[in-house]
Amino acid sequence: xxxxxxxxxxxxxxxxxxxxxxxxxxxxxxxxxxxxxxxxxxxxxxxxxxxxxxxxxxxxxxxxxxxxxxxxxxxxxxxxxxxxxxxxxxxxxxxxxxxxxxxxxxxxxxxxxxxxxxxxxxxxxxxxxxxxxxxxxxxxxxxxxxxxxxxxxxxxxxxxxxxxxxxxxxxxxxxxxxxxxxxxxxxxxxxxxxxxxxxxxxxxxxxxxxxxxxxxxxxxxxxxxxxxxxxxxxxxxxxxxxxxxxxxxxxxxxxxxxxxxxx
Amino acid sequence: xxxxxxxxxxxxxxxxxxxxxxxxxxxxxxxxxxxxxxxxxxxxxxxxxxxxxxxxxxxxxxxxxxxxxxxxxxxxxxxxxxxxxxxxxxxxxxxxxxxxxxxxxxxxxxxxxxxxxxxxxxxxxxxxxxxxxxxxxxxxxxxxxxxxxxxxxxxxxxxxxxxxxxxxxxxxxxxxxxxxxxxxxxxxxxxxxxxxxxxxxxxxxxxxxxxxxxxxxxxxxxxxxxxxxxxxxxxxxxxxxxxxx
Numbered sequence: 001x002x003x004x005x006x007x008x009x010x011x012x013x014x015x016x017x018x019x020x021x022x023x024x025x026x027x028x029x030x031x032x033x034x035x036x037x038x039x040x041x042x043x044x045x046x047x048x049x050x051x052x053x054x055x056x057x058x059x060x061x062x063x064x065x066x067x068x069x070x071x072x073x074x075x076x077x078x079x080x081x082x083x084x085x086x087x088x089x090x091x092x093x094x095x096x097x098x099x100x101x102x103x104x105x106x107x108x109x110x111x112x113x114x115x116x117x118x119x120x121x122x123x124x125x126x127x128x129x130x131x132x133x134x135x136x137x138x139x140x141x142x143x144x145x146x147x148x149x150x151x152x153x154x155x156x157x158x159x160x161x162x163x164x165x166x167x168x169x170x171x172x173x174x175x176x177x178x179x180x181x182x183x184x185x186x187x188x189x190x191x192x193x194x195x196x197x198x199x200x201x202x203x204x205x206x207x208x209x210x211x212x213x214x215x216x217x218x219x220x221x222x223x224x225x226x227x228x229x230x231x232x233x234x235x236x237x238x239x240x241x242x243x244x245x246x247x248x249x250x251x252x253x254x255x256x257x258x259x260x261x262x263x
Numbered sequence: 264x265x266x267x268x269x270x271x272x273x274x275x276x277x278x279x280x281x282x283x284x285x286x287x288x289x290x291x292x293x294x295x296x297x298x299x300x301x302x303x304x305x306x307x308x309x310x311x312x313x314x315x316x317x318x319x320x321x322x323x324x325x326x327x328x329x330x331x332x333x334x335x336x337x338x339x340x341x342x343x344x345x346x347x348x349x350x351x352x353x354x355x356x357x358x359x360x361x362x363x364x365x366x367x368x369x370x371x372x373x374x375x376x377x378x379x380x381x382x383x384x385x386x387x388x389x390x391x392x393x394x395x396x397x398x399x400x401x402x403x404x405x406x407x408x409x410x411x412x413x414x415x416x417x418x419x420x421x422x423x424x425x426x427x428x429x430x431x432x433x434x435x436x437x438x439x440x441x442x443x444x445x446x447x448x449x450x451x452x453x454x455x456x457x458x459x460x461x462x463x464x465x466x467x468x469x470x471x472x473x474x475x476x477x478x479x480x481x482x483x484x485x486x487x488x489x490x491x492x493x494x495x496x497x498x499x500x501x502x503x504x505x506x507x508x
Contacts, residue, residue: 008366012352015359082352090349091409094314095367096339250318256277258316259307 001104005097009105013079017113027113031067031121038063039129057131058217059187062210064122064133066186069147069206070177071114076155077162077173078113079106084167093258099249103242106159107152114151136216139227146209146230149238154180156241160248166257186210205233264291266325267417267449268313273322275308275473282308284473285322292416295443295450297460297481299493300470301501306453308473310419313451314344326417340368343410346421350402353395357386357405360394361412368413380408384438400431407435411442418450424459432456436463457494467493469500476500 017023042059083089092102125131133140154176161169183197184206190198201207212226252258268290275283283305290296298306311317313324315335324331326338351360358377365373381387384404389397394405403423410418423439424432436459443450454460460467461481469477469484477484477500481493488496 002369004369005367008363011359011366012355012363015355015363016352019354019356086352086354087348087350088352090316090344090346091351091364093316094339094342094344095364096336096369097367098336253316253318256308256311256317259311 001098001101005095005101006105006108009092009097009102010109013082013109014112016082017116024116027117028120031071031117032124034067035060035064035121035124036128039125039131042131043129057125057129057133057135058214060125060129060131061133061136061217062186062213064118064125065143065147065210065213066181066184067121068114068118068144069151071117072110072148072151073154073158073177074174075110075113076106076152077158079109080155080159080162081170081173084162084170090259099246103156103245106155110152110155111148114148136213139212139216139222142227143209143213143230146205146227146234149231149234150205150209153234153237153241156238156245160241160244163245163252163257164248164255180204180206183207184210189214203233205230205237208233264293266290267292267327268296268451269323269325269328270309270313271323271325273309273312273319273324275305275312275317276320282473283312283319286470286473286475287322288468288475288478290417290449290451292449293443293447294466295439295452295464297464297467298451298453298470299455299457299460299467299497303472304470305473306470307421309470310344310421310451310453313419314342315339340413341415342417342419343413343415344419344421345403345406345410345423347403347423347425348421351394351406351409353393355394356391357394357397357408358390360405361390361408364409364412370412376412376414377408380411383442384408385434399426400428403427403431403435407438414446416448418448419453420450421453422455423452424454424456432459439463457492457497461493469497471501 039060042057045059083092122133125133136143158173158176161172183201183204185193185201190201190207190211193201208226208230212223215221215223266289270286270288272285272287273283274281274285286309288296298309300306308317312319315331327341329338331338361377362373365376370376381390384407386404386408389401389405397405424435427435439450440463452460452464464481466480467478467484468475479487484496485491485493488499490496490499
């Protein structure tokens with residue numbers, strides 16, 4: 001692994017973001033809108049339901065966590081799509097970069113992109129709604145880390161599809177998170193789902209993360225098992241995504257997708 | 264003379280379609296080899312295999328005596344490529360693009376290298392310009408600068424002067440001739456511009472339907488086929504073959 005190359009590819013995206021005010025605005029705008037909207041919804045439910053009676057920030061906290069996941073996943077895909085849109089894909093793959101270096105650089109860049117959007121949104125929640133996500137305590141870090149890993153995993157899985165099938169896979173890139181969201185039990189307990197959907201939800205790390213966030217905020221207790229299961233499933237899916245990326249890279253070399261990929 | 268590119272009987276199949284059928288050739292240092300052929304003859308596929316973007320169905324490729332299959336990263340450090348069909352990130356400035364690629368190729372003295380190439384390729388005044396806002400001729404010179412940023416021993420050029428006006432086209436050809444002579448690099452040139460090929464290439468391979476149908480020095484081929492220029496030879500070979508296919 002070469003840190004110089006990882007830094008080089010990071011710079012390519014850093015320059016792109018910092019050169020354009022609309023791009024920075026775009027990164028900040030959507031999370032802030034999302035959080036503001038869910039903040040008001042959260043306030044409404046807190047005053048009209050007993051479930052959220054003692055935990056005003058539950059919905060909003062889950063909305064922030066979900067937004068972080070969404071931004072990380074989409075952010076990773078965007079970095080990959082950016083190379084296709086700018087017709088720079090071939091240049092990147094004829095540079096002496098190992099797959100691990102490309103992935104590491106994109107993983108770091110995706111985190112920074114997500115944080116650029118998320119930090120202002122989190123800062124908004126306190127003055128607007130009197131809620132601090134820091135109420136989750138030290139476990140906030142583990143929940144964020146778990147979501148980050150899963151977001152990156154989804155990003156790598158979609159990028160594998162882009163490598164294998166080319167730009168036509170782009171639509172899938174946008175829809176992955178929407179497909180998984182109902183099974184993630186972001187805003188409701190898992191018991192809300194029909195039994196068959198619960199079985200699917202239990203093999204995803206999301207349900208453990210959001211169940212635990214609610215558990216900490218509503219019951220003021222920590223179920224370490226949820227954190228453990230989230231990391232176990234994350235480890236499984238992350239390994240799977242890396243293997244699939246390598247497989248797709250080799251398949252693309254056989255099929256010829258890497259040549260002249262662009263719009 | 265050292266062989267920098269050695270291609271041994273490479274084949275590439277896409278399903279049942281044979282895109283390249285047992286191609287073998289060498290390119291020595293300080294030599295430009297022309298790769299000619301009509302569209303679909305297998306030129307891009309061959310270049311793709313040399314760049315490690317495509318895996319040959321069979322056969323072997325050696326670059327600077329290293330087997331490509333086993334030394335992809337080491338080989339990519341000493342090879343580079345330009346094509347009008349690929350571009351540098353449009354939103355970045357020229358300098359940012361050259362800096363990024365210098366990092367990816369682990370260039371040691373980046374500032375000096377960019378200054379050297381900027382002067383040689385007359386892009387110094389473009390360094391702070393947005394790459395996507397450049398003219399075709401300017402973009403072409405910037406792409407060439409990117410392709411030379413790692414001081415490659417092997418340069419693969421796919422239509423390097425396509426869509427350029429005669430003045431810029433001539434500048435690029437002259438630059439390539441001088442650079443090759445100075446650095447003793449090997450160049451594989453795929454082009455449809457027969458005057459360019461006649462001027463730059465020591466020898467040429469004529470491809471059609473994934474195989475070499477003739478090869479030799481440009482002037483020898485012209486004499487052999489009783490024509491007055493390479494374009495007529497190209498037309499004769501591609502048409503005559505078509506009649507039998």
